[in-house]
Amino acid sequence: MDWAKDLAALPRTLKASLVAVLVLLGALLLINQPLQTGSAPQGIVSFQMAGTAEQAHAIVRSWGAEGVAWAQVSLWLDFLFIPAYVFALIQLTRHLMRDRPGVRERMVARWIRALFLAAGFSDATENILMLNNFNPPTDLVSVSATICALIKFTGLTLGIAGLVIIRAARRHPLAHG
Secondary structure (H helix, E strand, C coil): CCHHHHHHCCCHHHHHHHHHHHHHHHHHHHHHHHHCCCCCCCCHHHHHCCCCHHHHHHHHHHHHHHHHHHHHHHHHHHHHHHHHHHHHHHHHHHHHCCCCCCHHHHHHHHHHHHHHHHHHHHHHHHHHHHHCCCCCCCHHHHHHHHHHHHHHHHHHHHHHHHHHHHHHCCCCCCCCC
């Protein structure tokens, strides 16, 4: 498989969206490094999945004031990342569906787009909840953020799996041009 040729064949807006996603993801990963502690081995993801006020409080204590500031920066930056990845994934879905005129394929693509939108909405809701769960963390907000994170991860996983199925089920290779 010639990846360079496949990459060159992508529409310019999709390439730009993917670059934006990669840049923002890189920044989020860098910000997450100082957030990895014994109480939060996955950094901000550990805070997302805390589930209880006790776990969230232990994570916040392990971060200290500087870590909390970095966590808040991460959450605010994630508000830029969410529309970037949702837009890129919807564009990718559209690109993979270019030569798929079938009714079933179109219905699957609609579900995939809905999964990506639901993941983005859930991610934004999770960020709002987490921004309100620093001082002091509560069980209700912690479990709500965890549920939103699970919805986000499930939507992204199922949506990407759907894209793999669409791509694998292709009867003819994408026409480049």
